[in-house]
Amino acid sequence: MTVIDACGLSCPEPVVLLRKAMFTQEDVYQIRVDNPVSRENVTRYAQHQGYHVAVEAAGETYTLTLTK
Template sequence: MLDARGRSCPEPVIILKKAMISQENSYEILVDNKTALENVTRYAEHNGYQVAFTQSNDDFTMILTKKQAGI
């Protein structure tokens, strides 16, 4: 799990970008503001991942899953 809470943009996206070097099928990242949620979502979708999230108080837990070919 990647923890980007307390980080202002673009740091959460940079953290995810570095993690994506491993080319995993899924990632989980924590952010604590809507701007980071939106920017990470946009970056993940641009790189072929579906994004789902849950909110608990001020924290968002984001689950990024690689889209299957042809979907």
């Protein structure tokens, strides 16, 4: 599983990181973001690529687990 840390980044960088990581077409990815806008945008991108998204929030940090 590829884990991406996109904390401290704002739109569109977290989506760009995820997009690059997804070139390898793995079944599971995990990405951490630290703002609701990135959480939403990453969710949209993952769903558009056919992944199911589960979000875990811990304070300001969101961990998104993306599964095929």
